[in-house]
Amino acid sequence: DSGVTQTPKHLITATGQRVTLRCSPRSGDLSVYWYQQSLDQGLQFLIQYYNGEERAKGNILERFSAQQFPDLHSELNLSSLELGDSALYFCASSPRRAGGYDEQYFGPGTRLTVT
Amino acid sequence: DQQVKQNSPSLSVQEGRISILNCDYTNSMFDYFLWYKKYPAEGPTFLISISSIKDKNEDGRFTVFLNKSAKHLSLHIVPSQPGDSAVYFCAASASGTGKLIFGQGTTLQVKP
Numbered sequence A: 001d002s003g004v005t006q007t008p009k010h011l012i013t014a015t016g017q018r019v020t021l022r023c024s025p026r027s028g029d030l031s032v033y034w035y036q037q038s039l040d041q042g043l044q045f046l047i048q049y050y051n052g053e054e055r056a057k058g059n060i061l062e063r064f065s066a067q068q069f070p071d072l073h074s075e076l077n078l079s080s081l082e083l084g085d086s087a088l089y090f091c092a093s094s095p096r097r098a099g100g101y102d103e104q105y106f107g108p109g110t111r112l113t114v115t
Numbered sequence B: 001d002q003q004v005k006q007n008s009p010s011l012s013v014q015e016g017r018i019s020i021l022n023c024d025y026t027n028s029m030f031d032y033f034l035w036y037k038k039y040p041a042e043g044p045t046f047l048i049s050i051s052s053i054k055d056k057n058e059d060g061r062f063t064v065f066l067n068k069s070a071k072h073l074s075l076h077i078v079p080s081q082p083g084d085s086a087v088y089f090c091a092a093s094a095s096g097t098g099k100l101i102f103g104q105g106t107t108l109q110v111k112p
Helices: none
Strands: A005-007 A010-013 A019-024 A031-038 A042-050 A053-057 A064-068 A074-078 A087-094 A110-114 B010-014 B019-025 B032-038 B045-051 B056-059 B062-067 B072-077 B086-093 B106-111
Touching: A005 A087, A010 A019, A019 A087, A019 A110, A031 A074, A042 A064, A042 A074, A074 A087, B010 B019, B019 B032, B019 B086, B019 B106, B032 B062, B045 B056, B045 B062, B045 B072, B072 B086
Parallel strands: A010 A110, B010 B106
Antiparallel strands: A005 A019, A019 A074, A031 A042, A031 A087, A042 A053, A064 A074, A087 A110, B019 B072, B032 B045, B032 B086, B056 B062, B062 B072, B086 B106
């Protein structure tokens, strides 16, 4: 158990819908990262938040957005869902801002299926 | 453009022998490298890391070697155990950036 929690574990929804994935980082970790794992793309970095502020952005679609709240939990919002958005979505956390060498600890993931 | 590559999709090893997993990278800005293990239906689990100022890091049965000139790293598992059977991902980052760039993974099977 990494100490990172994600809800829900599974999500099935229809095209065009909007969903919210939730992540609680390990106690004391200030950075939260979101990754997408699809069959053909592997693990892809989406976005990082540090202490409530957006810190780094990867190949995140404009239909996707995220935020980190004062209690440090984070939400990833996916809208206008398409079949290709079906994937595993992982959240990870680390203690610092990633200026140093921080390993990231991953949650169990949310499996999103868009039908 | 895949900046981190694991060219072997799978590896099969006998219990008690050494497992060697390989990883190549192209971006010379990468200075921190990590290995993760992943079981089905679980998130990646951190195994071991190495910074670019070192060429070797050990933690129990796991050793990571870094060859900066060849832009190559490897993970050695000695001795291999059936419980090590999983998908292994190498990842890299450049200092000052938060994101990890992952390879495609190598599935390791350790046979009893």
